[in-house]
Amino acid sequence: xxxxxxxLGDRELLAAARRDPEAFGVFYRRHAxxxxxxxxxxxxxxxxxxxxxxxxxxxxxxxxxxxxxxxDAAAQAWLFGIARNLVRRYHxxxxxxxxxxAKLGVQVAYEPDELTELETRLQALGRATDLADALNELxxxxxxxLELRVLDELEYTEAASLMGTSxxxxxxxxxxxxxxxxxxxxxxxx
Amino acid sequence: MSTLExxxxxxxxxxxxxxxxxxxxxxxxxxxxxxxxxxxxxxxIRGRFALPFALAGLVVAVAALVPNLGGSGPAPxxxxxxxxxxxxxxxxxxxxxxxxxxxxxxxxxxxxxxxxVKGSTTARSRVLDVPAGASLYRPRSVSGRIAALTWYRTPxxxxxxxxxxxxxxxxxxxxxxxxxxxxxxxYLDLSAFLSDAGLEMRFRAMVRNMTMFRQELLAxxxxxxxxxLKAMPSYVITSISATGDAPKTIRKMLHxxxxxPGFTTAKIRSPGLIRDRYQLGAAVxxxxxxxWIRDWNHARIDGDTAAANRAIAAMxxxxxxxxxxxxxxxxxxxxVLEAFANAMKQGNWYGxxxxxxVNGGLGCRALGVKLGPTR
Numbered sequence: 001x002x003x004x005x006x007x008l009g010d011r012e013l014l015a016a017a018r019r020d021p022e023a024f025g026v027f028y029r030r031h032a033x034x035x036x037x038x039x040x041x042x043x044x045x046x047x048x049x050x051x052x053x054x055x056x057x058x059x060x061x062x063x064x065x066x067x068x069x070x071x072d073a074a075a076q077a078w079l080f081g082i083a084r085n086l087v088r089r090y091h092x093x094x095x096x097x098x099x100x101x102a103k104l105g106v107q108v109a110y111e112p113d114e115l116t117e118l119e120t121r122l123q124a125l126g127r128a129t130d131l132a133d134a135l136n137e138l139x140x141x142x143x144x145x146l147e148l149r150v151l152d153e154l155e156y157t158e159a160a161s162l163m164g165t166s167x168x169x170x171x172x173x174x175x176x177x178x179x180x181x182x183x184x185x186x187x188x189x190x
Numbered sequence: 191m192s193t194l195e196x197x198x199x200x201x202x203x204x205x206x207x208x209x210x211x212x213x214x215x216x217x218x219x220x221x222x223x224x225x226x227x228x229x230x231x232x233x234x235i236r237g238r239f240a241l242p243f244a245l246a247g248l249v250v251a252v253a254a255l256v257p258n259l260g261g262s263g264p265a266p267x268x269x270x271x272x273x274x275x276x277x278x279x280x281x282x283x284x285x286x287x288x289x290x291x292x293x294x295x296x297x298x299x300x301x302x303x304x305x306x307v308k309g310s311t312t313a314r315s316r317v318l319d320v321p322a323g324a325s326l327y328r329p330r331s332v333s334g335r336i337a338a339l340t341w342y343r344t345p346x347x348x349x350x351x352x353x354x355x356x357x358x359x360x361x362x363x364x365x366x367x368x369x370x371x372x373x374x375x376x377y378l379d380l381s382a383f384l385s386d387a388g389l390e391m392r393f394r395a396m397v398r399n400m401t402m403f404r405q406e407l408l409a410x411x412x413x414x415x416x417x418x419l420k421a422m423p424s425y426v427i428t429s430i431s432a433t434g435d436a437p438k439t440i441r442k443m444l445h446x447x448x449x450x451p452g453f454t455t456a457k458i459r460s461p462g463l464i465r466d467r468y469q470l471g472a473a474v475x476x477x478x479x480x481x482w483i484r485d486w487n488h489a490r491i492d493g494d495t496a497a498a499n500r501a502i503a504a505m506x507x508x509x510x511x512x513x514x515x516x517x518x519x520x521x522x523x524x525x526v527l528e529a530f531a532n533a534m535k536q537g538n539w540y541g542x543x544x545x546x547x548v549n550g551g552l553g554c555r556a557l558g559v560k561l562g563p564t565r
Contacts, residue, residue, distance in 0.1 A: 021212035028208055032201045047542055054204050061212055066374070094549065104211040110200035118198045144353060154373060161400045162355060162368060 010075035042087045046115045051096040054108045056083040058100040073181040134184040145173035281418040286409045301342035308335040330376035337395035359407045443474045443513040448504035450481045459558045480554035484561045505531035
């Protein structure tokens with residue numbers, strides 16, 4: 001696992017996870033805290049953020065076959081895209097839906113003390129992930145194209161149809177969005 | 191990769207669970223994880239009502255589609271509950287060749303659904319409202335063959351989600367939002383959101399491409415009451431007619447239930463339009479439970495320990511309510527309600543606000559019961 005952890009990128013991990021559960025575990029370890037930290041900024045309490053974290057990863061797990069991103073930025077965007085959709089649904093419905101966790105038999109269990117301690121830790125860590133920020137800062141046309149292609153997994157022709165633009169234009173928007181995310185993430189890691 | 195931060199305990203446990211689940215998924219198995227889009231649609235919206243279980247019972251006896259009730263003669267006289275049912279719904283049909291209605295329903299909350307299928311259905315597949323020969327776990331096999339129109343009215347805002355679009359429909363209004371529910375090889379599962387005459391609607395369909403989806407949207411039509419009822423399957427007609435004496439049924443359902451002070455059957459919202467016994471039971475027991483929890487909430491805030499304890503004691507009898515015992519054979523509603531009853535003793539729902547969770551879990555707001563402050 002250490003070799004996998006140190007050598008494989010996120011896109012490769014998601015590809016490997018279709019056959020190797022440990023690869024998904026590594027992907028999870030890389031992003032669980034970051035995702036929960038970001039979700040904490042979107043939700044009223046950490047318990048809700050914890051539930052959404054679990055459901056996001058559960059949906060990612062059952063949807064591994066559908067991930068077709070071409071680089072690490074796309075892999076992270078895919079995960080955060082799932083989470084963003086869940087946040088939207090949470091705000092609209094006023095409750096967290098844990099259907100995929102339930103199907104997988106995954107439960108979110110914690111002691112209240114654990115969450116209190118984590119809350120303190122998250123506050124100390126400060127800002128949410130750079131990726132979430134970067135996604136939010138993309139021009140809306142690019143973000144929409146990226147979501148349709150990477151999160152909703154539409155073909156370019158279908159994404160273009162929904163956006164009322166040409167397939168070539170849709171490809172360009174996705175490409176630019178991914179390049180922006182990639183640059184942003186590289187800058188953040190320096 | 192740089193050194194990772196240690197995960198907090200709950201995330202460590204979650205990670206182990208997910209890897210275990212991933213291991214399970216690797217094993218050869220029947221494909222039971224593929225969400226069935228048809229009933230997923232229903233459950234996403236309804237959440238608290240286990241309609242599929244209830245439907246199974248209805249379906250056994252009737253597999254045939256509705257005969258031509260009216261023929262070319264005068265319009266048939268439909269019973270009052272049927273007319274009320276039709277008037278309350280948007281009366282939308284999908285008059286494309288081969289398409290027909292396989293189910294229609296409305297709940298106490300003023301939410302309903304019309305299910306459409308293209309092609310024949312069988313007694314077996316009717317349970318799930320899927321076309322004959324379709325595979326339960328292969329959405330592609332129903333691509334272009336199933337659709338549903340869900341509607342509801344609420345003062346709280348819509349079901350609306352997804353991306354802004356503007357797509358023409360046969361209803362004279364345009365789709366304003368489109369949401370991709372799912373996608374796979376050979377199918378798109380799409381929801382289109384639109385509003386018309388105070389109703390919010392979601393048209394959801396499994397299609398092969400956007401062109402097919404646009405065609406279906408352009409084809410939907412609003413029809414008059416008679417045309418709408420003539421398009422209903424016979425078992426819908428039969429079951430709605432049977433609810434003509436809903437107040438009597440409700441009174442029977444309330445037998446053996448600890449009722450809140452001042453409770454009357456008038457508190458139960460729109461019972462005449464619920465044609466399914468399980469759903470009616472959920473509306474009846476849900477309304478009672480919501481009122482008890484409202485009273486408990488107010489008593490706590492007011493510091494009235496005696497009143498709070500009365501509500502707790504009343505709800506603790508829920509496992510013995512006869513209607514819940516009957517419903518437990520069909521679905522999970524009784525266990526949900528009893529879980530909330532138990533949580534009243536703790537004063538919270540797993541460390542969170544019980545009141546806000548009850549609102550979501552039992553749908554108190556939709557049942558017309560305001561629970562009060564959530565803290």
